Amino acid sequence: MNHYTFKTYISNRREHFCYGPDSSLAKKDFPFPESLLRLLRLDIWKYEPMIKNMEKAVLRFYQTRDSQDAAIVLAGLDELAEAHIYFHQLRLDWLQRFNQAANSDGSDLIDLLPRKDLTHIPSNLDTMQRQIQRLFQEVLDIDLGKKASVQELMASYYKREGSDTLNTFQFCVLPLKFELVDSHTFTEVLYPKTIYDLIDYFLRECVQREQRMRVCKNCGLYFAVKGRGTAEYCDVTTDEKGRVCKEIGAFVHWSQSKENDEIFKVYRREYKKRFAWTKTGKITPATLYAWGERAREKKAECEAGKISLEEYQEWLKNS
Numbered sequence: 001m002n003h004y005t006f007k008t009y010i011s012n013r014r015e016h017f018c019y020g021p022d023s024s025l026a027k028k029d030f031p032f033p034e035s036l037l038r039l040l041r042l043d044i045w046k047y048e049p050m051i052k053n054m055e056k057a058v059l060r061f062y063q064t065r066d067s068q069d070a071a072i073v074l075a076g077l078d079e080l081a082e083a084h085i086y087f088h089q090l091r092l093d094w095l096q097r098f099n100q101a102a103n104s105d106g107s108d109l110i111d112l113l114p115r116k117d118l119t120h121i122p123s124n125l126d127t128m129q130r131q132i133q134r135l136f137q138e139v140l141d142i143d144l145g146k147k148a149s150v151q152e153l154m155a156s157y158y159k160r161e162g163s164d165t166l167n168t169f170q171f172c173v174l175p176l177k178f179e180l181v182d183s184h185t186f187t188e189v190l191y192p193k194t195i196y197d198l199i200d201y202f203l204r205e206c207v208q209r210e211q212r213m214r215v216c217k218n219c220g221l222y223f224a225v226k227g228r229g230t231a232e233y234c235d236v237t238t239d240e241k242g243r244v245c246k247e248i249g250a251f252v253h254w255s256q257s258k259e260n261d262e263i264f265k266v267y268r269r270e271y272k273k274r275f276a277w278t279k280t281g282k283i284t285p286a287t288l289y290a291w292g293e294r295a296r297e298k299k300a301e302c303e304a305g306k307i308s309l310e311e312y313q314e315w316l317k318n319s
């Protein structure tokens with residue numbers, strides 16, 4: 001019997017997670033299907049050295065039952081849970097397993113603490129990431145250019161390649177309940193026994209809801225297409241400055257649009273020069289602001305054809 005809860009469901013286009021010891025449950029929610037997309041972006045191999053140390057700790061625990069070895073495993077699972085919410089299920093499961101081990105005579109430790117479940121995390125998740133990517137490419141990609149429906153594409157894909165268990169995701173029976181989740185919503189709720197259950201649940205929901213996907217033009221990873229389906233950049237991947245691809249893409253598009261804009265170039269060059277003057281104290285920021293107002297007015301006149309580019313350059317030079 002579990003002494004913890006981990007459950008998830010979808011309501012109003014949001015994923016809801018409820019998890020933790022039964023005495024203290026945490027709740028989180030995300031836009032659907034963000035958790036699955038974030039899993040695709042997770043570099044699980046960077047955690048491989050840590051996972052190998054966890055495996056060694058389990059092997060030692062079989063012999064010594066040292067609490068320090070248990071702490072190494074649980075600390076690693078804490079780090080994985082910080083990396084992705086699906087790992088909270090694994091963390092809670094192993095926490096309960098170690099609690100059971102504390103009351104065990106030691107004869108069942110290998111079954112109670114299956115180290116291979118930890119060892120195979122990177123390779124298993126890497127395989128599932130590739131399988132999900134393949135399903136997106138074959139079924140859910142909005143740019144496929146095919147007139148067939150998602151259901152037709154799905155049927156065709158699994159008739160053709162469904163027996164390839166290495167490259168094609170295998171859907172399984174899920175531990176689902178149908179229950180009241182709030183004062184006005186009755187829906188299916190997943191009580192996962194493994195991370196595979198979570199991936200299976202959210203991937204099949206993408207298919208059933210015909211959630212179209214597109215490859216982001218900036219990061220090259222899939223994102224969920226919403227509304228009219230014109231978006232070209234995701235809002236999931238972030239750079240070192242915390243900007244999402246949608247923001248980066250907008251800036252890149254703006255920069256490209258200005259590449260051949262000679263009027264903008266001469267204005268920008270003069271602005272940069274005067275901005276540098278504010279750093280040396282040659283002019284004040286207020287002076288720069290006032291100059292910028294006049295320079296943009298003249299720039300608008302140039303763009304409208306009221307003055308020539310040469311006249312605008314002369315004005316900038318003497319202003």
